[in-house]
Amino acid sequence: MAAYVRRLEPLAGSRASALVERLLDPVPTDDPNEPLNWSRLRKNINFALVCFYALIVYTIIDIGTVVYGQLHEELGFSWEELNQSFAVSTAGLAIGAIMFIPFAFKFGRRPVYLLSIVIMVGTTIWQARMRTVGDLFGFNIVSGLAGSITETICAMTIADLFFVHQRGSRTNILTIMIIAGTYLAPVAAGYSAASQGWRWIWWWSSILAGVTLFLFAFCYEETVYTPMVRGDIPDDIDGIEQDRKSKTPGADTLHLEQSNTLADIPLKSYWQRMSLFTTASGGSNALFIHIYRPFIILFTFPGVAFVALVYGSLLAWLAILLNVQAIYFTLPPYNFSSSGVGLLNIPTCIGSILGGFFGGQLSDYNIQWLARRNGGVYEPEMRLWLALPAILITPAGYFMFGFSVSQASYTNLLG
Template sequence: MWPPGTVRLEEKGIHVGQDVILQPRPTDDPNDPLNWPAWRKYLNLGLVCFWVAMVAEFINAPTPTWGPMNEELGFSYKVLNDSYAAGCAALGLGSVLLIPFALKFGRRPLYLLSTLVQFAVSVWSAKMQTVVDLMLINVLQCFFASLAESIVQMTIADVFFVHQRGRMNTLYVWVWLFATYLGPLIAGFVAKGQGWRWVWWWNVIIFGVSIFAVAFGYEETKYIPLSVTSGPSEADNREIESAPGAGDEKANSFPKKPVEDIGTAEFAASPAVESAAVITVGTAVTINRNIPQKTYWQRLALFTTTPSSRSSHDSFLRHIYQPLILLTTIPAIAYAALVYGILVGLGDVMSTTMSTFLPEAPYNFSSDQVGLMHLPRMIGVTIGALITGPLSDWWIVYISRRRDGVYDPEVRLWCVVPFLPFIPAGALLFGIGLNNQLAWPVIAVGLALYNVGVTPVNSLIITYLTDSYKEIIGDALVGVTLVRNSFSTAFIFALTPWIDRIGVKYVLVTILLIACAFLSLFGVFIRFGKAFRERTSSRYQFYARRQYKERSSI
């Protein structure tokens, strides 16, 4: 039997490119998000991307306002750096406490709640007066903004198929990073032209519009099959009393009968998790017209709650600690967390050092000029995204055809390799340029090159994780987010004394060496990633059965 993540994308013997097998397999329910028409899928994703853009902008827009805030309110740059670090800590903690609610009650209430909180905090930011205000604003805003780093991949996995996820995750990463850099650029001009408080008054206006867009436009993507009326059965509970070891093959719940004997109907009723078995069924999906479609107002229900069981209380609480177990026992999750964390941490260090050094001599940049330095980052992100998204989805189908239609998630990782040299080249050019006070175009080119490399790496490592462990992706991404923000928090808190001791160039070189050590392990996962998935398959299935009953219950 195949390990989790390995699926058949094309049938043997068909004309090349004629059909792609839909993975995961849709149901016959017209309300299944996998069966939605394309316009509904893209409208939903468009609203999510708009929400992501606003959240990312809010997190990063303050940096061009640091100079004016320093002058008006007397906040030191160390205090401002510490407020950024406090926000990073809240980003890591927020997902741990909020994602269990998304798993239990659906994605929609979390998107709406986060938007409401961002609106309220925008008003507070515009009226800020004290350091306490500054710290609490960063912590509260980032706590709810943390959802943008984990819930979006859950939404993409709910709605899109394996052969589409590369483009969708690349779109998400592009929106996140583009807004991360566009926010400070716009904020710089607003701070100079209207005053720094108007950065937040504009956020009040736009988040006010966002509340209505999310409330009346975003549909719930969590799908509960009609057959699911209760939580785990007593047999399920007995089966998961104790977790299996990573190598315990007896606990592996793959189907034991030959693949050829499993018919489509039996597959539709099977509790096996996505891609646990080799299923070669056709691409056509027959919709059961006897199942009524939900009305518009039904689709906008505030909660989509998984039916409770006697163990529902434990089921909810364990999603708080399960991410830590998965993080430390499944290699791909740990590796994704390290790569994502070190690259985002390095990017955050570049942002804060730029905001601190460029307003000083010899550059003497104004707030709008500091904002304009994010333009090369936006260019780099866009170049990386335009290449990576279409390339990775085309590549996996192409390679699968050469392997009798079989797809392994490690195939995507080959697309990372051409972009790896851009990361050290860009970071070194930025660090040396800033340290040696070289002309600003040198720093700008370094920022652009770094982001050409980072965008493909981040989007592909997330897609690799989603393809490999779709049924536990919520818990997995909580672990990734926790590590990712731990790097940023540690680096930013230590940044000021660290730079004072060894200089900005060597700070960046040190972080870059750590990043290169992590990135070099891509070759290990390209070569041995499938073996890792095989060895941890029983653990994956164990935790997949502990999830709230959604598609895997079919």
């Protein structure tokens, strides 16, 4: 049963005619070390770090498109080679998560985040010193593999920290940061390349990736929760728990927004929270399970397959748009500079932010309203209703982009 809204009888002495409480999913334990029970500030710090990580990763992956013209002129890379390098990066994004995410389940989120950032620092330095086509392809495949976990591990962290009815708004915030890295960072990169040279967009990226590595090393807490074994629980916790239930109406099923925790369970120290590995139970079999289980879910749950198909298609079109505009708007009759190509991303960024609010905060409000109409029960498919307008808006956007590029394609064909 997922999170839903329920109407309760008024408490004794209450002036309200009814009291509305939200049942939480997942149901939090009484352990203050469980991320669901963390303070709002502690959750938001971790979440802010995740958003900053996503911003940097998508910046590194996407800013290269604005300097295609400079790479073509200075290093002699053909348009076909530049196009293929972006395809190699996209291939890395497609398969990297399959390789790395099982380790996030087995050893925790921290080591996977840190490994990804370390690789990003190395690849940006590599790209800043690029000389050959081999460097171009090598950087793109490695950065694509390392950055691919962003598509999954950030959502996993949101699920670790927040309840179901909070995830839409947090996902929207994360999406805005991804949009900023994908669309706004190329704008800044375009001006940087025009004034400082194309290599400096990668030196700035390496600096930002280094800052991200420092912040994650000393500030990001592990969000994987390992429940305490029975022997670790104080002897009197059962009595405390029963006393708490006796004072809370319907406590066996009701869990308030601010869940109660037991003071008898000690908080982990700073160094315990910063440990590099949080190993889950099970041997190598547990690691292998997380490799093939997503495919079982994908092909046995039609709802998951539908969402994966839609999301994958949108990402594919995003990659095509970024690559096509980087090439065709550099050529006659447009002849855009690197800064001009970067500015092409601003309208897309504005539309994405508006769409993110539509599918984020508004989605959270909508599922709660639909849950009330459904007798208080929330079903995951309720989020899909707000996707209907995109069926018309998305193809219209693709058509408008294609129409704007057609003039450049026709001119170059004649030339």
